[in-house]
Amino acid sequence: MGQRQxxxxxxxxxxxFTMTMLGGFVSAQKVMIEEPLLNWETPxxxxxxxxxxxxxxxxxxxxxxRPDHLQNRAFLTDEELAAITLVEEELAMxxxxxxxxxxxxxxxxxxxxxxxxxxxxxxxxxxxxxxVYRQTSLILDPSDGKxxxxxxxxxxxxxxxxxxxxxxxxxxxDPDTGERCLTDGAAIMMWQGPNGGHNRIVQxxxxxTIVHEEYQDRRIISVDGQPHHGIKQWLGxxxxxxxxxxxIVETNNFLDKTNxxxxxxxxxxxxxxxxxxxxxxxxxxxxEYTLTVEDPKTFTRPWTxxxxxxxxxxxxxxxxxxxxxxxxxxxxxxxxGRVEATKN
Numbered sequence: 001m002g003q004r005q006x007x008x009x010x011x012x013x014x015x016x017f018t019m020t021m022l023g024g025f026v027s028a029q030k031v032m033i034e035e036p037l038l039n040w041e042t043p044x045x046x047x048x049x050x051x052x053x054x055x056x057x058x059x060x061x062x063x064x065x066r067p068d069h070l071q072n073r074a075f076l077t078d079e080e081l082a083a084i085t086l087v088e089e090e091l092a093m094x095x096x097x098x099x100x101x102x103x104x105x106x107x108x109x110x111x112x113x114x115x116x117x118x119x120x121x122x123x124x125x126x127x128x129x130x131x132v133y134r135q136t137s138l139i140l141d142p143s144d145g146k147x148x149x150x151x152x153x154x155x156x157x158x159x160x161x162x163x164x165x166x167x168x169x170x171x172x173x174d175p176d177t178g179e180r181c182l183t184d185g186a187a188i189m190m191w192q193g194p195n196g197g198h199n200r201i202v203q204x205x206x207x208x209t210i211v212h213e214e215y216q217d218r219r220i221i222s223v224d225g226q227p228h229h230g231i232k233q234w235l236g237x238x239x240x241x242x243x244x245x246x247x248i249v250e251t252n253n254f255l256d257k258t259n260x261x262x263x264x265x266x267x268x269x270x271x272x273x274x275x276x277x278x279x280x281x282x283x284x285x286x287x288e289y290t291l292t293v294e295d296p297k298t299f300t301r302p303w304t305x306x307x308x309x310x311x312x313x314x315x316x317x318x319x320x321x322x323x324x325x326x327x328x329x330x331x332x333x334x335x336x337g338r339v340e341a342t343k344n
Contacts, residue, residue, distance in 0.1 A: 049223070050246075052203070052281050052287060054312070055198055055201075055311070056312065057197045057310055058191035058307055058310075059131050059197075059310050060131045060307075061130050061131070061133070062307075064139060064305065065139060065147055066136050066139070066145025074135070074145075076134050076135075088129040091129070133308065135306075140304055140305065140306050142301070147303060148299045149298065153297070157265040160176070160264075163261075164176070167333070167340075169334055174261060175333060176261040176262050176263045177257070178215075178262075178263045181215060183215050183234055184214070185269060186234075186235045186236055186269070186275060187293055188267040189210070189217055189235075190212075190277070190289055197213070198212075198213040199211065206222060213319075216321055217235060220238075221239065222238075223241060226239060228252060232254060232256075233253065233254070235269075236252055236254040236269070236275065238250070239251075246280045247279040248276070249275075249276070249279070250276055251275040252273070254269045254271060254273045257270070258270050258297060266293070270298060272295050272297045273297075274295065275291065275292070275293055275294075277290065286310055288306065288308065289306075289307045290304065290307070291304065291307065
């Protein structure tokens with residue numbers, strides 16, 4: 001797109017379309033997901049809690065961290081917004097035409113033969129253009145939009161990137177937790193990427209249950225005043241409460257799995273990890289999801305991301321997520337590792 005000559009008329013139309021149809025306004029503190037609706041009120045369950053039920057998904061182009069070329073910039077310009085919108089529309093048309101598309105910013109095969117190139121568009125279930133917002137990163141705090149890694153965690157993240165998909169594979173512990181079909185972590189569940197980002201929220205008196213499509217992870221969250229039970233788990237121990245129309249969930253008591261390999265170090269489970277989540281329904285089709293992560297083993301300070309979550313049609317279903325890596329590829333990777341070892 002940087003080398004493509006786009007007419008001014010097309011650029012103006014795309015910017016206008018983005019602003020009017022996608023509600024691309026971002027305040028200093030939060031994303032505006034939908035235009036405010038007059039006389040709209042948060043729906044209620046039969047027992048009076050705010051109704052956040054349904055199947056929800058993150059469908060935006062906002063990266064978690066702010067790209068280096070947008071340093072010190074919280075928002076995109078009209079021209080940048082229009083260019084990204086055109087790219088998303090072209091990718092959507094390519095998918096409908098049966099052509100293989102790539103994500104905006106995906107590394108080339110020369111830059112990375114494996115990471116971010118594992119799945120072509122056959123495995124990506126974006127059936128429509130992703131939503132484009134002005135926000136340059138999901139992370140709003142720290143203000144630079146970057147993960148505040150400790151030195152050890154930053155080194156672990158570098159090591160994870162270098163070894164992803166290439167090993168070495170000496171043990172079943174060498175593939176990351178996602179490759180082993182376990183989990184990618186609780187912090188990533190509500191907006192996990194394009195091959196498993198659906199979340200079904202089901203409410204009952206005293207409980208909110210969230211079923212995540214990928215790995216079929218599920219969280220049963222009490223909202224009736226129960227305390228944390230203290231049992232350490234992969235996805236932690238979640239307790240919620242309603243503050244007006246906002247669901248606030250605090251999760252702690254994670255198992256310490258920092259010795260395992262993780263595709264994303266920032267989402268790994270640690271016994272010092274604490275998550276604070278806020279679910280606020282801001283329109284008929286949208287939730288503003290705010291995530292605050294605290295973990296002194298991984299970060300020098302807490303960080304917060306604000307993430308727009310969109311509601312899918314009521315006819316949407318979550319089907320079985322069959323994780324082939326765990327079923328077949330793990331034994332194949334280990335046996336191939338043994339063959340490679342004999343060559344050295």
